[in-house]
Amino acid sequence: MKLTPEDTIAAIATPPGEGAISIIRVSGPMAIQICDRVFVGSVKLADTPGYTIRHGTIRREDLSIxxxxxxxxxxAPRSFSGEDSVEVNCHGGMLVASEVLGTILEAGARQAEPGEFSKRAFLNGKIDLSKAEAIAGIISAQTRSALMSSVEHLKGGLQEKVDKIRHMLVDLSSLVELDLDFAEEGVSMLTADQILAKVSEVKGxxxxxxxxFEEGRILREGASVVITxxxxxxxxxxxNRILNNDRAIVSPLxxxxxxxxxxxxxxxxxxxxxTDTAGIRDSVDVVESEGVARARARxxxxxxxxxxxxxxxxVDGFLEKEVGERQIIAVNKLDIMDQSMRNKWANRLGQTGVLISAMTGEGLESLKKKLIASTGSRASRSEERVGASTLRQKEAxxxxxxxxxNAERLCQEHEGSELIAFELRxxxxxxxxxxxxxxxxxILNRVFGQFCIGK
Ligand SMILES: Nc1nc2c(ncn2[C@@H]2O[C@H](COP(=O)(O)OP(=O)(O)O)[C@@H](O)[C@H]2O)c(=O)[nH]1
Ligand SMILES: [Mg+2]
Structure with missing residues (x-):
């Protein structure tokens, strides 16, 4: 099977906008020849060894610069994609980068699709799919912890764990299949209990x-917090106080x-x-009632x-329901509470809540600490734990x-090895x-389609 597509692809690899440099990436069997058609320097690219940088100009067909x-x-194969590749660093600017790209396309390259360079890297055996997804994760990371988790995946943490389970499965199914052959002769290699123990280990x-995956979700996507x-x-x-911004309308009404x-x-x-929500109350107003319904759903x-x-x-009016693990009680307007009131609330709340003033910002730090703590324990644990990091991986x-x-159930019901072997495969x-x-x-489209063009 020929995995490397015949055509040579090109794309701008840097984000649009003004900057010091822009990079145009070219990859494919003709990458060097195509670039030689538009590049003028003291040495031709065809005579340039890999890992070498040349200075020169990009020229249009009429030789204008x-x-x-x-x-x-x-x-090839010593490039990101595993193919012959050229990276052109031009001046950073929306127009100049697309002019350089246009010139390269006219010389015979094709505009790359999103993720196509990474897809070729995968097809050429440079990266596995879980690493490709880790690259997408690094690019889209919005927080330091999300970034750290993606870097962990790029190092091959997931691949290693999955390979280990796959080896266990291969060993197990060959034992079960061997058992199948010998069963005809009336001998069995493994006891049902031995198989069951191994199946349960794989399951675990x-x-x-x-x-x-569930734990890492907060790191990758953030934690959703509703204020009710x-x-x-x-x-x-x-x-507004948490955002440092007058985003929501505040009024005494x-x-x-x-x-x-x-x-x-x-x-x-x-x-x-x-998420800020409508106050929970019975209302005759249709719009407000809908707002209350949405608040409850959220x-x-x-x-x-x-x-x-x-x-x-x-304080007595405070409904003391069971305070859930995911719930933080914030008693507000601390600035206009007298000392005895404060004490009453503090006694009532204990560790379950915080006293704050949204007006002055007092108590906000304790509230933030509580927020981090309620995700923190889960989030920090998952930094050490490598697991599925995309929905695709989780579904697989x-x-x-x-x-x-299924295999486990078949074992418990003492079904034949054939059925068990099928489930294992x-x-x-x-x-x-x-x-x-x-x-x-x-699968490939799902993984690489989410990449940006040029990656
Ligand atoms: N003194 C004081 N007033 C506050 C505080 N937080 C909110 N308020 C006032 O309470 C009223 C209702 O505030 P708002 O944020 O709109 O409440 P919401 O209906 O729960 O969204 C407004 O008049 C605010 O100025 C606070 O910490 N201290
Ligand atoms: Mg409000």
Whole structure:
């Protein structure tokens, strides 16, 4: 099978806008020849060894100069894509970079599709699929912790773990299949219990990689935090105070906020997605009632909820429901509470909540600490734990889990080795999709389609 496509691709690899330099990437069997058609320097690129930079100009067909450039030459297989590649560094600017690209395209290259350089790197065996996804993760990381987790994957952490499970499966299924051959002669190599023990071990390892995905989700996507409470307790004021921005309208009239307002902010290296909501009350107003319904729905779907109470209201009126693990109680308007009131609240809350003033900012630091703590324990653990980091990987693991659970059930029911061997092979196929030993066009499109052009 010939994996390397015949055509040579080119794209601008740097983001649009003005900067010191822009890079145009060219890759494919004709990369060096095509660039030689437009590059004028003291040495031809064809006579330039790999890992070498040349200075010169890019010229149009009429020999007019497009830009003065530095050109790096990479020779297959020692390049990112594994093919002959050229990287043209031109001056950073929207127009000049696209002019250079246009000249290279006219000389015979084709505009690259999103992720096509990485796809070729995969097809040429330079990276596995989980590493390709780690590269996408590094590019899209918005927080330091998300970045660290992607770098861990790029080092091959996931590939290593999946390969280990795959080896266990290969060993196991060859034992089961061997058993099948000998069964005809009336001898058995393995006891049912031995097989079951190994199957359960594989199942446990798969489950671990799946649970790391759930934990790592907060690192990658951020934690969703909903601010709820009765009207006028200061939810919008708190939202604005956390964002340092007058994003939400604050007013003494109850029922001001009617829709969900969302903003992101990074606290302690973790991304939080805050939502301000309509105050929870019975309302005859249709719009406000819809707002209340949305607030309630968001409260159930969020990772964390901050329940805001008005501290100037009697402490006794505070409904002491069970405070959930995902819930933080914030008693607001500390600035207008007298000392005895403060004491009453502090006694009542203990460790379950914080006293704050959205107006002055007092107590905000304690609230932030509580926020980080409620994700922190989960987030910091997952930094050490490598597992699935994309939905695609998780789905492949989930399919593998389903199949290994089938195998486990078949073992427990003392079914024949044939059926067990079938489930084991299916499970092996599912796991092989993660690193790309088994791929389909659909899988490749799913992985590389999310990349930017030029990567
Ligand atoms: N004194 C004081 N007033 C506050 C505080 N937070 C909010 N308020 C006032 O309470 C009223 C309702 O605030 P708002 O943020 O709109 O409440 P929401 O309905 O829960 O969103 C406004 O008049 C705010 O100025 C606070 O910490 N201290
Ligand atoms: Mg409000």
């Amino acid at each position: 497009v830009d003065e450039v530095l050109v790096s030459v990479f020779r 390892s798969i489950q671990e990689l799946i649970s790391a 409470g009765k009207p006028n307790v200061g939810k919008s004021s708190l939202f 109850p029922g001001t906020t009617r829709d969900l307002l969302e903003e992101n902010v990074t606290i302690g290296g973790v991304l939080f997605r805050f 409260e159930t779907s969020s990772d964390i909820s901050i329940s805001v109470f008005d501290g100037t209201e009697p 693991l989930a399919a593998g889990l389903f199949q290994i659970e 299916e499970c092996l196929t599912s796991l092989s999709e993660i690193t790309g030993e088994v791929t389909t066009d659909e």
